Amino acid sequence: MTHILLRHRDIENIHSYDIYAANGGYDGLKKTLSEHSPAEIKDIVRKSNIRGRGGAGFPAGIKWGFIPDSPGPKYVVVNCDESEAGTFKDRELIEYNPHQVIEGALICAYAIGAQACYIYFRGEFMHTAETFEEAIREAYANNVLGENILDSEFSCDFYTHYGAGAYICGEETALLESMEGYLGQPRIRPPFPAIEGLYAKPTVVNNVETLANVPPVIINGADWYLTMGTEKSPGPKIVCLSGHVNNPGNYEVPMGTTYRDLVFDPQYGGGIQGDKSFKALLPSGGSAPIIVDSALDAPLTFEGLEQYDSLLGSASLIVMDDTVDMVWAAYKLVHFFNHESCGKCTPCREGCFWLESVYRRLLDGRGRESDIKLLESISNQMKGETLCALGEFATSPVLSTIKHFPEEYRNKIQENTSKNGHGQIPVEETVQASR
Amino acid sequence: MLSEKYQDEIQAILTKYPQSRSAVLPLMYLAQEAYGFMSKEAIRDVADVLELDPTEVLSLAGFYTLYYEEPVGKYVLEICTDLPCALRGAEDFTEMACQKLGIKVGETTEDGMFTVKTVMCLAACDKAPMLQANLKYEENLDEEKFDALISRLRQEAAEDQASYYGVEAYKRSLKQEQK
Numbered sequence: 001m002t003h004i005l006l007r008h009r010d011i012e013n014i015h016s017y018d019i020y021a022a023n024g025g026y027d028g029l030k031k032t033l034s035e036h037s038p039a040e041i042k043d044i045v046r047k048s049n050i051r052g053r054g055g056a057g058f059p060a061g062i063k064w065g066f067i068p069d070s071p072g073p074k075y076v077v078v079n080c081d082e083s084e085a086g087t088f089k090d091r092e093l094i095e096y097n098p099h100q101v102i103e104g105a106l107i108c109a110y111a112i113g114a115q116a117c118y119i120y121f122r123g124e125f126m127h128t129a130e131t132f133e134e135a136i137r138e139a140y141a142n143n144v145l146g147e148n149i150l151d152s153e154f155s156c157d158f159y160t161h162y163g164a165g166a167y168i169c170g171e172e173t174a175l176l177e178s179m180e181g182y183l184g185q186p187r188i189r190p191p192f193p194a195i196e197g198l199y200a201k202p203t204v205v206n207n208v209e210t211l212a213n214v215p216p217v218i219i220n221g222a223d224w225y226l227t228m229g230t231e232k233s234p235g236p237k238i239v240c241l242s243g244h245v246n247n248p249g250n251y252e253v254p255m256g257t258t259y260r261d262l263v264f265d266p267q268y269g270g271g272i273q274g275d276k277s278f279k280a281l282l283p284s285g286g287s288a289p290i291i292v293d294s295a296l297d298a299p300l301t302f303e304g305l306e307q308y309d310s311l312l313g314s315a316s317l318i319v320m321d322d323t324v325d326m327v328w329a330a331y332k333l334v335h336f337f338n339h340e341s342c343g344k345c346t347p348c349r350e351g352c353f354w355l356e357s358v359y360r361r362l363l364d365g366r367g368r369e370s371d372i373k374l375l376e377s378i379s380n381q382m383k384g385e386t387l388c389a390l391g392e393f394a395t396s397p398v399l400s401t402i403k404h405f406p407e408e409y410r411n412k413i414q415e416n417t418s419k420n421g422h423g424q425i426p427v428e429e430t431v432q433a434s435r
Numbered sequence: 436m437l438s439e440k441y442q443d444e445i446q447a448i449l450t451k452y453p454q455s456r457s458a459v460l461p462l463m464y465l466a467q468e469a470y471g472f473m474s475k476e477a478i479r480d481v482a483d484v485l486e487l488d489p490t491e492v493l494s495l496a497g498f499y500t501l502y503y504e505e506p507v508g509k510y511v512l513e514i515c516t517d518l519p520c521a522l523r524g525a526e527d528f529t530e531m532a533c534q535k536l537g538i539k540v541g542e543t544t545e546d547g548m549f550t551v552k553t554v555m556c557l558a559a560c561d562k563a564p565m566l567q568a569n570l571k572y573e574e575n576l577d578e579e580k581f582d583a584l585i586s587r588l589r590q591e592a593a594e595d596q597a598s599y600y601g602v603e604a605y606k607r608s609l610k611q612e613q614k
Contacts, residue, residue, distance in 0.1 A: 073453075082558050083555065083556055083558070084556065085517045085518055085519055085555070085556040085560070086518070086519045086556070086560050087556070087558060087560075088558040088559055088560055088561060090558075091558045091559075122558075123460075123464075123499070123501045123570075124501070124513075124557055124558070124567060124570060125558075126570050126601055126602065126604050126605055127570050127571050127572070127601065127604045128572060129604075130604050130607075130608070133604075133607075133608040133611070137611055159451045159452075160608065161451070161457070161460075161461075162460065162461065162464070162605065163460065163499070164460050164463070164464070164495075164499035164500070164501040164502060165499050165500030165501040165502075165554075166498065166499055166500065167555060167556075178460070179457055180454065180456060180457055181454075181456035181457045181458070181459040181460065181485075181495075182456075182495075183494065183495065183498045184498065184499075199453055199454055240560065240561070241561065242519035242522075242523075242560035242561050242563075243518075243519055243522045243523070243560075244522055244523075248523075248560065248561035248562075249561045250561070282518075285556075286518065316560075318518060318519050318522070318560075320522060324522070329518060332517065332518040332521060333518055336517055336518070336555055336556070339555060340555065342498075
């Protein structure tokens with residue numbers, strides 16, 4: 001298969017401007033500037049139905065369409081905060097195919113009338129982003145960035161910005177707060193970034209992979225893009241495979257490939273390591289409910305896992321074999337979310353703290369009979385009550401492992417209670433606030 | 436003083452943003468390099484340049500994990516022990532690494548060379564166990580490769596070529612932007 005996004009796997013050194021340009025690079029930008037009005041570009045992207053690859057799946061064309069036509073500064077912000085456990089696709093793009101991301105961002109800037117693009121890297125990418133920094137310099141030197149790009153009326157600058165270690169900054173409003181020099185905490189919406197984003201100006205925030213989809217769509221047209229994947233989830237998708245598979249790594253596949261193929265097909269995951277068998281997988285890093293064998297024939301699409309109460313998300317598959325203790329796995333993820341909760345809203349800040357505390361005692365041999373109910377109770381007080389999705393994410397490993405593996409919790413508690421006799425503390429039913 | 440030592444860099448950073456407050460995280464990286472960690476002086480210098488209240492800078496240092504509030508070794512080894520890495524042996528690897536260096540997680544070796552921290556996902560799950568040494572990726576590690584890494588870093592430090600605090604890449608990018 002020829003890659004559309006991970007093009008460096010077919011063409012060596014495509015990170016350099018000359019090689020990118022010699023292989024059709026910046027043709028999408030040229031076509032944009034010479035043949036299309038901004039409205040036409042927005043129309044093509046909307047028709048192609050490129051859906052956000054950061055995890056939320058929001059159609060890029062609709063996001064761009066929210067930007068008002070009014071004069072004044074506007075911004076494109078590329079979200080490269082990639083911090084979800086199990087996700088490493090944007091890193092490969094910025095390291096090996098940076099010009100495609102720059103080109104996508106520029107086409108977006110032209111469409112919405114922005115004069116500046118920023119890319120927000122997580123701070124940990126400071127060294128690995130050097131190829132991207134070099135790509136920006138090359139782009140300026142070749143007049144695809146700066147004043148009167150490719151001798152058109154369009155001018156645009158491109159700046160890099162580094163965060164400093166905070167998962168929450170991948171949430172778009174927290175990212176904007178962080179870029180403005182504040183704590184990375186989500187904003188209350190509305191207003192949405194399209195109206196008041198960076199420096200309170202209209203802003204599009206798009207994921208790295210989302211923008212990498214844009215140049216090929218402009219070159220080949222929306223209809224071409226719609227031939228890949230499914231009706232509701234068109235295009236290619238980069239899948240990150242990690243955990244107990246034989247071949248972990250990134251794979252670019254058409255949307256609609258099944259989870260079973262991704263795990264077992266020799267051209268992808270190549271099955272489970274050693275002589276172990278498959279137990280479960282997390283389809284979107286830590287943030288989507290766990291799925292088991294019965295869901296593996298579902299297609300990798302935004303809607304594919306709906307009936308199994310899970311999500312596509314960022315398509316980072318963490319695969320686990322039959323030796324994994326699911327209570328421990330849930331604890332690891334809850335620990336992650338507790339560490340990364342920004343502390344702004346109470347249900348998430350307190351909820352994550354208490355979830356982790358209960359897991360710690362379960363694993364320390366101090367579990368109580370009431371703890372399953374307690375975990376559910378805490379989770380239900382977080383779900384739908386938090387300012388951003390992080391609090392919701394934190395509950396998904398908890399509730400989904402209890403759902404699929406209740407006996408593992410019960411066994412752990414039984415081991416504990418038989419030793420020390422805890423377990424008599426009653427848990428009140430969750431009180432749902434009336435709305 | 437930060438404003439004297441990094442005059443050019445500060446200028447280059449400030450020109451990137453329409454509002455100067457956006458420069459605070461980048462300036463904190465420079466201050467951390469200058470002082471070794473986010474000491475009171477480092478905080479005050481950043482606050483002075485941007486005319487911020489020092490407590491605001493302090494709160495940022497507390498929120499973002501890449502700013503160190505205590506002194507650290509020349510090399511900060513940040514080992515990912517999140518679930519995907521843990522499934523591929525990161526927890527045993529961490530234990531082995533700590534044992535070799537004779538320290539616990541969070542501590543610094545007596546010679547001031549290495550600090551070991553365990554951190555959240557670093558986007559290298561397919562190459563676990565892995566770590567970042569002053570933000571440089573070291574992947575697909577095992578005991579042998581860890582030993583080799585430690586001697587390499589010691590060698591670098593002995594030759595005074597250590598990449599302290601990991602911000603040289605950032606400073607390079609600023610120099611080139613100025614041209």
